[in-house]
Amino acid sequence: MKATEVRILKALDPGESYVDPAFLLVETHFDGDGEPVTTIEHVSSQTTSARPRWKIVTLGHSVPLSHSAALEWAVSFAASRNIAVVYEREDAIGGGYAATLSAGTQPTVSSAPK
Numbered sequence: 001m002k003a004t005e006v007r008i009l010k011a012l013d014p015g016e017s018y019v020d021p022a023f024l025l026v027e028t029h030f031d032g033d034g035e036p037v038t039t040i041e042h043v044s045s046q047t048t049s050a051r052p053r054w055k056i057v058t059l060g061h062s063v064p065l066s067h068s069a070a071l072e073w074a075v076s077f078a079a080s081r082n083i084a085v086v087y088e089r090e091d092a093i094g095g096g097y098a099a100t101l102s103a104g105t106q107p108t109v110s111s112a113p114k
Contacts, residue, residue: 011089
């Protein structure tokens with residue numbers, strides 16, 4: 001997949017459900033010093049014991065990176081793994097929401113390989 005084929009969409013609000021089977025979530029907020037910090041997560045849907053679940057892998061947490069630089073990196077990463085969607089949120093005040101689970105799903109926690 002080419003980077004130009006990856007769609008960048010606004011992240012959903014808590015309580016809304018993502019329907020894409022796999023996507024990246026990029027959230028940037030400003031720390032106490034006014035510097036941007038970004039969290040990037042790879043979210044994918046899985047069925048475990050006949051129940052849908054989200055698998056969330058944090059690729060970077062509170063990384064000192066501008067929102068535009070994080071989006072550029074995320075689009076490149078998504079394209080290299082055939083992930084068609086990157087959701088993004090940039091908050092001027094406070095922290096982000098991270099990946100919010102849909103109703104009826106349970107989290108599966110994983111860490112990115114080191």
